[in-house]
Amino acid sequence: MSTIWNVVRTNIGWTIGAGRTTDFWRDPWIDEVGPLADYIPVTALATIGPSPVASLVDDTGHWKWYLFEYILPRDILLRIAAVKAPSANAPADLVGWRGGRNRDFSLKLAYLMRAGYDYSILDLVWKIIQKFPGIPHVKSFLWILCKRKLMMNVERSNRHFTVCSRCAVCGFVSEDIEHIFKFCPPARQVWSELIVPEKLHDFLSLGISEWIRANLGGACSFVRNVENWNLVFGYTLWNLWLHRNDFTFSNAPGNFGNICDRTKAMVASLDRSTRLLRPIRPAHGGAAIGQGQWSLPQHHWLKVNTGGARNGETGHASCGGVGRDCEAGFRQVVLEMDSLEAVRVLKDTATGYLSINWYVKELCSRSWTVHINHIKRSGNNVADKLAKNANLDCLEPTFFATPPPWVTSLVIEDVHN
Numbered sequence: 001m002s003t004i005w006n007v008v009r010t011n012i013g014w015t016i017g018a019g020r021t022t023d024f025w026r027d028p029w030i031d032e033v034g035p036l037a038d039y040i041p042v043t044a045l046a047t048i049g050p051s052p053v054a055s056l057v058d059d060t061g062h063w064k065w066y067l068f069e070y071i072l073p074r075d076i077l078l079r080i081a082a083v084k085a086p087s088a089n090a091p092a093d094l095v096g097w098r099g100g101r102n103r104d105f106s107l108k109l110a111y112l113m114r115a116g117y118d119y120s121i122l123d124l125v126w127k128i129i130q131k132f133p134g135i136p137h138v139k140s141f142l143w144i145l146c147k148r149k150l151m152m153n154v155e156r157s158n159r160h161f162t163v164c165s166r167c168a169v170c171g172f173v174s175e176d177i178e179h180i181f182k183f184c185p186p187a188r189q190v191w192s193e194l195i196v197p198e199k200l201h202d203f204l205s206l207g208i209s210e211w212i213r214a215n216l217g218g219a220c221s222f223v224r225n226v227e228n229w230n231l232v233f234g235y236t237l238w239n240l241w242l243h244r245n246d247f248t249f250s251n252a253p254g255n256f257g258n259i260c261d262r263t264k265a266m267v268a269s270l271d272r273s274t275r276l277l278r279p280i281r282p283a284h285g286g287a288a289i290g291q292g293q294w295s296l297p298q299h300h301w302l303k304v305n306t307g308g309a310r311n312g313e314t315g316h317a318s319c320g321g322v323g324r325d326c327e328a329g330f331r332q333v334v335l336e337m338d339s340l341e342a343v344r345v346l347k348d349t350a351t352g353y354l355s356i357n358w359y360v361k362e363l364c365s366r367s368w369t370v371h372i373n374h375i376k377r378s379g380n381n382v383a384d385k386l387a388k389n390a391n392l393d394c395l396e397p398t399f400f401a402t403p404p405p406w407v408t409s410l411v412i413e414d415v416h417n
């Protein structure tokens with residue numbers, strides 16, 4: 001065990017409960033961040049003794065920002081702001097294995113991580129590919145590409161399926177995934193048409209999984225034309241693959257046509273058929289909640305809508321929420337959100353490693369009735385707008401007693417629906 005302790009240690013994850021046994025500076029209690037001590041000068045760390053996370057929180061459950069705000073980078077402070085501060089009544093802090101969904105250890109995950117797979121990214125990519133609006137066999141192709149299981153000439157040559165590991169398109173000495181999808185002349189040409197020139201290097205520098213995750217997930221900062229970018233990106237990869245196969249396996253290669261034009265035609269055709277299949281909205285509102293429109297809460301019920309947003313360029317995430325019909329009091333509450341994953345986490349309070357489960361369970365057990373429902377994004381516009389416009393200069397939540405001017409029209413629209 002001692003020989004691999006460093007590998008084990010880097011994959012240990014903390015779940016903060018009461019915050020009494022985790023060291024704020026020296027333990028890596030925020031996933032993907034590592035020990036906060038790494039972000040401050042060594043001389044400053046030398047003056048800081050053991051500091052339980054709970055000692056950095058005041059009696060009202062808020063972080064004591066003044067104790068560390070001046071010394072940590074802004075990005076790290078935003079990560080801390082996203083963690084629920086420990087509570088004296090919460091269970092003890094827990095330590096587990098970061099690779100597992102529930103912080104549980106499994107030999108398979110340990111092997112995958114040891115072999116270099118970033119399981120968390122693959123899991124995330126799978127969810128993004130699952131939502132890809134293209135046809136199923138392009139989805140399958142993207143997943144196989146993501147797992148680097150496409151049989152390229154280097155691998156075919158290793159298995160003696162061919163005697164030549166060269167690229168059939170340009171003659172490059174070893175044809176692998178990076179070459180065909182990023183650096184072969186047709187790929188170079190197509191990306192230079194689609195990507196902003198000064199961002200091309202960064203765009204091509206991402207690893208395959210991260211590349212697919214970022215572009216299918218809506219990161220458009222690289223792109224000249226953001227319309228349907230996830231479809232354009234996915235179908236460009238698909239056409240680069242078909243184009244390569246045309247050269248590798250066809251007796252008369254070279255009649256494939258322009259990859260960009262072919263991709264545009266496919267995306268336009270898909271977009272047309274999606275529009276035709278989309279349900280027609282009634283002209284005068286009145287749609288039921290299941291059809292994706294906000295509806296007034298019942299008499300004596302308070303409705304709370306929440307939403308989250310992520311800035312594709314900076315990676316910063318934010319959230320927002322709105323309570324309506326507060327005069328009804330807080331004894332009967334409907335909580336609505338457009339993330340099915342969030343609804344699942346909030347309802348699954350019996351198990352789970354997330355400390356938020358404990359807080360949700362504690363909140364729900366108070367003397368009120370809470371219903372947690374999913375609503376389509378089109379019915380959650382006010383919360384989504386509040387999330388997108390969250391003020392990240394402020395580390396504590398901002399409260400508005402009345403709607404800020406930039407959501408007023410959406411609030412009125414909801415009432416008239």
Ligand SMILES: [Zn+2]
Nearest residue numbers: 167169170184
């Ligand atoms: Zn090539």
